[in-house]
Amino acid sequence: MMLRVVGKRLLGAAAGGQASPALAPAARRGYHERVVDHYNNPRNVGTFDKDDPDVGTGLVGAPACGDVMKLQIRVDEGSGRVVDARFKTFGCGSAIASSSVASEWVKGKQMEEIVAIKNTEIAKHLSLPPVKLHCSMLAEDAIKAAVKDYEAKKVKLAKADE
Amino acid sequence: MASRKLLLGLTAGRRLRSRTHQLFSVANLLEASTSHSPAAAVASTQPSGGSPAALLFSLRTISSTRQATQSAGDASGRSAVDHKLIMPEDEFHKLADETIHDLLEKLEEYGDSIQMDGFDIDYGNQVLTLRLGDLGTYVVNKQTPNRQIWLSSLVSGPSRFNWDAATNGWIYKRTRANLVQLLEEEIGELCGTPVELS
Numbered sequence: 470m471m472l473r474v475v476g477k478r479l480l481g482a483a484a485g486g487q488a489s490p491a492l493a494p495a496a497r498r499g500y501h502e503r504v505v506d507h508y509n510n511p512r513n514v515g516t517f518d519k520d521d522p523d524v525g526t527g528l529v530g531a532p533a534c535g536d537v538m539k540l541q542i543r544v545d546e547g548s549g550r551v552v553d554a555r556f557k558t559f560g561c562g563s564a565i566a567s568s569s570v571a572s573e574w575v576k577g578k579q580m581e582e583i584v585a586i587k588n589t590e591i592a593k594h595l596s597l598p599p600v601k602l603h604c605s606m607l608a609e610d611a612i613k614a615a616v617k618d619y620e621a622k623k624v625k626l627a628k629a630d631e
Numbered sequence: 632m633a634s635r636k637l638l639l640g641l642t643a644g645r646r647l648r649s650r651t652h653q654l655f656s657v658a659n660l661l662e663a664s665t666s667h668s669p670a671a672a673v674a675s676t677q678p679s680g681g682s683p684a685a686l687l688f689s690l691r692t693i694s695s696t697r698q699a700t701q702s703a704g705d706a707s708g709r710s711a712v713d714h715k716l717i718m719p720e721d722e723f724h725k726l727a728d729e730t731i732h733d734l735l736e737k738l739e740e741y742g743d744s745i746q747m748d749g750f751d752i753d754y755g756n757q758v759l760t761l762r763l764g765d766l767g768t769y770v771v772n773k774q775t776p777n778r779q780i781w782l783s784s785l786v787s788g789p790s791r792f793n794w795d796a797a798t799n800g801w802i803y804k805r806t807r808a809n810l811v812q813l814l815e816e817e818i819g820e821l822c823g824t825p826v827e828l829s
Contacts, residue, residue, distance in 0.1 A: 531776060531777075533776035534774060534776045534777060588788060588789065589788055592788070598768075599767065599768045599769070599770045599783040599785065600758075600770045600772075600783060602783045602788055602789040603781060603783065603789045603791075605789070606788070606789040
């Protein structure tokens with residue numbers, strides 16, 4: 470309840486006037502509802518232990534660019550399924566929302582499925598404006614980087630066992 | 632709970648303030664904790680006091696992997712930044728500005744010639760915005776720390792172009808696409824009339 474009020478207020482502030490939720494987003498320069506939601510209630514913020522063999526860590530971006538995303542996945546070795554995810558992002562509201570969405574979408578999926586998650590889907594889900602499409606791309610990159618890290622770890626561990 | 636708010640509050644509280652302030656605060660901290668300082672440009676500015684929220688952000692995570700994966704379509708993963716290989720900033724600005732100004736001119740001429748409804752070109756703060764009526768918007772801007780030109784295309788989405796001296800053009804590593812050629816193809820297609828941007 471509180472959140473909707475805050476959300477409305479934020480959207481209202483952007484519109485500079487009475488905010489009626491029925492107004493189309495295109496009519497004002499504001500963040501889409503879903504972005505505001507993820508910003509106020511980001512899902513899965515946190516960290517896993519990087520050295521945990523079940524964890525893959527994707528770290529993308531650079532502070533100088535204004536965006537850094539860290540996405541971590543915990544994979545169940547037996548099934549190859551992502552059982553949990555955490556993210557931390559430094560960046561704009563759209564970047565935070567994109568990585569929050571990514572952290573939600575990877576849960577419960579197979580690794581092959583999550584590398585198929587496209588930035589266009591994330592961007593569409595959040596109604597990102599053209600200038601923010603790069604944030605969704607970064608989120609897609611973060612997912613792929615996390616998977617890559619997990620696979621690389623497994624290879625290393627397998628070699629160590631030999 | 633509080634730390635989470637602060638972490639994300641970094642952007643909330645500072646949304647109204649200049650983004651550059653944010654960048655330089657954190658970059659300054661990064662500089663202090665790693666031997667590799669990312670962009671020389673950052674070092675030349677005076678950050679006005681640390682941002683407390685930025686300190687809460689786990690620097691260990693960033694600094695432990697040096698320069699994080701550049702999402703420039705570099706499929707090989709993380710690579711430490713070698714400063715000898717980074718294009719000097721003024722050279723980058725020269726090349727990028729030339730390209731973008733060129734595009735601006737040619738697109739303006741194109742717009743005048745085709746008389747398309749809702750065709751609008753805008754260049755402000757070094758960002759080129761091309762509105763194609765109801766079809767959507769293109770955005771072209773410089774991403775200086777990466778020495779890239781970033782494009783947001785309503786056809787092909789976001790892409791990042793690096794200068795390729797060999798072909799004298801801006802290339803998106805993932806697709807080997809050339810920036811100017813890509814725009815020519817897409818815009819020509821969308822507006823129904825071929826356009827010459829090179």
